[in-house]
Amino acid sequence: MATLPIRASSIGAADTGARRRIRARLPAAFALLPTALIVLVVYIGCMIWTVRLSFTSSTLLPKFDWVGMAQYNRLFLNDRFLTSAENIVIFGVLFISGCLIIGFLMAVFIDQNVRGEGLFRTVFLYPYSMSFVVTGVAWQWFLNPGLGLQKLVRDMGFESFTFDWLVNQKMAIYTIVIAGLWHGAGLTMAILLAGLRGVDADLWKAAKVDGIPTWRVYTSVILPLLRPMVITATVLLATGVVKLYDLVVAMTLGGPGIATEVPAKFVMDHLFERNNIALGTAAATIMLITVVIVLAPWVYARYVRPQGRPA
Amino acid sequence: MSLKTRVSAYTLSIALVWSSGAFAQQMKAEVLHWWTSAGESAAVRVFADQFTKSGGTWVDNAIAGGVNARAAGVNRIVGGNPPTMTQFNTGKQFDELVDADLLRDLDAQAKAGKWSEIMPKLIVDAVTREGKVYAVPVNIHGQNWMFYNTKVFADAGVEPPKTFPELLQAGEKLKAKGIIPLALGGQPTWERNLFNAVLVGHGGPDLFRKINGARDQSAAKSPQFKEVVEIYGKMRGLVDQGSPGRNWNDAASLVITGKAGMHFNGDWAKGEFIAAGQTAGKEYGCALVGASGGKLIIGGDVFVFPATKDKGQLATQDKLVEVLLDPTTQLEFNKKKGSIPVRMDVDVSSMDACAQKSSAVLKDSANQVEAQELISTPNFTGAMQDAITQYWNNPNMTADTFIEKVSAAMRDAS
Structure with missing residues (x-):
């Protein structure tokens, strides 16, 4: 009997504590509200809207009938979409791995305390300041067999020199990769260089005392330490892969033929040029699903699983 | 005293400006279009000036790129x-806006202006939906002209070809002289434009309509169509290695500078020749290639008027229709645009040789062929374009494989 009032009062204290906490969080929640609304309405809302439209027969204007999977059947019979899908895989793998490797080598090079470091840093990072459109146009001129590299080398006397990748259906996608690498490697370098500069000097001293060769220190000690930077760079580059559009438009316009078509261009063309909203949104939905499938394991490993473990 | 007069003069001028502003407010037209290149914006200024002269205020809203402008x-x-009005190409681009009752019906204006008498029938048909007119055509562009460099042809001893088999032979002769026979902007649109030129020139207007309009599977399987496809395939040998991805104006400039002999394009390409100081009929010529003198594929631009209940806007729209189709405005506009007047009753003797030729050809309605966008949905046009660009850029693709792709496009495209 005597304990009861005490317990009651302690419940009351806990209650006001929780209320106080909610009250303390209220301004924060209020401040986040606009962002949350934008995410919900604009991002999630548009996503649902897009997926819904892909099950309709919409052409110029949205229509809300239901045609089931018809658009998806069409999509997977469409040469151009299949080529686009293949191209984005080729581009994605080569572009991300290429940027990481070249970026890392450039970062290591600058990390050797070379003379004129500022100059090299600027030169390596400079391409990133160009838009994809400028990059595309510049490389289009440079790789054009009649104007650029091939003509230059031929004019120097090597008559049989041939470099016609830009106009060759089988090789054209690799010219897009080259232009992409030129554009993106510098950013990767900057991120990894920041990481390299953050490495504790004592590690290097310890490695020297142990007599470990420098390349071995880089691959076995430094690279694992740079993991967060590598992940950051990869995510940034991956977003570039998914939205690849302007580089292709400026450089090849998807050609020769359909050799360098990419999914984003497929979506844009069908939405705005060909009055085929349904097929365009179906392609966009497939892009979304692919991105989710690729990202899901990583998100799970990074954010979901650690919460399950005790801190 | 002097101060007082100055103040009252000031007030008066303010009042004048204000009242003229208020007057202009009633006739304020916001015009959305995609005419942004030098020649095009000079052309649209003709409309703007004429509208201003008749007491209106022209608010110019130019958006670069037809696709972007139409989307906007x-x-x-x-x-x-x-x-107040917005631009489309003559054809099916605004079909669904009509279906959704979003455009003003211009039937009264069309009847009053006797459009069906003064314009080519297929242009009027192209802006008519279920018996009512919904857009104002402002020009006619011929899309399948062959531009050629007269000096290059004379030096090689080649006559301008009249048919496509002749063109292939002429091409070989030019090639032997070290000249690029055919300058092509190797982008899907221009590859399709060239295909259509061969289709109408060698296959004839009926086949053109059956393939692009009716999506006739049996026409696609016919021997005539296969012949067209094979000739088009052979033309791959007439372009240079730098063609893929090239812009059309760069292709035209190859002909201007004499590096190439021929270039197929719409009459808008004249702008490049004019800018280089060349005159039609002298340094360059234009011809239609095909049986019986060739047929002209025609399209053009139209303005549509969004439906409104605002009386002021309705009056402004009426005035705009009047200005757009005024004979003098038509002549001046089309001289700058490179097209020909949509009114066949306008005297074109002050225009260049190519425009006069255009006008003469179109006098006979048997020579008029509607552009692909007049008879085909943007989606089917796009599907055809995908097939054409694959065939053109892959020399190993056979005519039969291409025909399969065309037939699949006819079946699948909405």
């Missing part, structure tokens, strides 16, 4: 904040 126009109309 459609978005604003659907969103309920339409411009």
Whole structure:
């Protein structure tokens, strides 16, 4: 009997504590509200809207009938979409791995305390300041067999020199990769260089005392330490892969033929040029699903699983 | 005293400016279009000046790129904040806006102006939906002209070809002289434009309509179509290695500078020749290639008028229709645009040789062929374009494989 009032009062204290906490969080929640609304309405809302439209027969204007999977059947019979899908895989793998490797080598090079470091840093990072459109146009001129590299080398006397990748259906996608690498490697370098500069000097001293060769220190000690930077760079580059559009438009316009078509261009063309909203949104939905499938394991490993473990 | 007069003069001028502003407010037209290149903007200024002269205020809303401009126009109309008039190409681009009752019906204006008498029938048909007119055509562009460098042809001893088999032979002769026979902007649109030129020139207007309009599977399987496809395939040998990805104006300049012999394009390409100081009929010529003198594929630009209940806007729209089709305006506009007047009753003797030729050819309605966008949905046009560009750029693709792709496009495209 005597304990009861005490317990009651302690419940009351806990209650006001929780209320106080909610009250303390209220301004924060209020401040986040606009962002949350934008995410919900604009991002999630548009996503649902897009997926819904892909099950309709919409052409110029949205229509809300239901045609089931018809658009998806069409999509997977469409040469151009299949080529686009293949191209984005080729581009994605080569572009991300290429940027990481070249970026890392450039970062290591600058990390050797070379003379004129500022100059090299600027030169390596400079391409990133160009838009994809400028990059595309510049490389289009440079790789054009009649104007650029091939003509230059031929004019120097090597008559049989041939470099016609830009106009060759089988090789054209690799010219897009080259232009992409030129554009993106510098950013990767900057991120990894920041990481390299953050490495504790004592590690290097310890490695020297142990007599470990420098390349071995880089691959076995430094690279694992740079993991967060590598992940950051990869995510940034991956977003570039998914939205690849302007580089292709400026450089090849998807050609020769359909050799360098990419999914984003497929979506844009069908939405705005060909009055085929349904097929365009179906392609966009497939892009979304692919991105989710690729990202899901990583998100799970990074954010979901650690919460399950005790801190 | 002097101060007082100055003040009152000041007030008066303010009042004048204000009242003229208020007057202009009643005739304020916001015009959305994509005419942004030098020649095009000079052309649209003719409309703007004429409209200003008749007491209106022209608010110019130019958006670079037809696709972007059309998307902006459609978005604003659907969103309920339409411009006074907005541009489309002659054809099916605005079909669904008509279906959704978003465009003003211009039947009264068309009847009053006797459009069906003064314009080519297929242009009027192209702006008519279920018996009512919904757009104002402002020009006619011929799309399948062959431009050629007269000096290059004379030096090689080649006559301008009259048919496509002749063109292939002429091409070989030019090639032997070290000249690029055919300058092509190797982008899907221009590859399709060239295909259409061969289709109408060698296959004839009926086949053109059956393939692009009716999506006739049996026409696609016919021997005539296969012949067209094979000739087009052979033309791959007439272009240079740098063609893929090239812009059309760069292709035209190859002909201007004498590096190439021929270039197929719409009459808008004249602008490049004019800018280089060349005159039609002298340094360059234009010809139609095909049986019986060739047929001209025609399209053009139209303006549509979003539906409105605002009386002021309705009056402004009426005035705009009047200005757009005024004979003098038509002549001046089309001289700058490179097209020909949509009114066949306008005297074109002051225009260049190519425009006069255009006008003469179109006098006979048997020579008029409607552009692909007049008879085909943008989606089917796009599907055809995908097939054509694959065939053109892959020399190993056979005519039969291409025909399969065309037949699949006819079946699948909405």
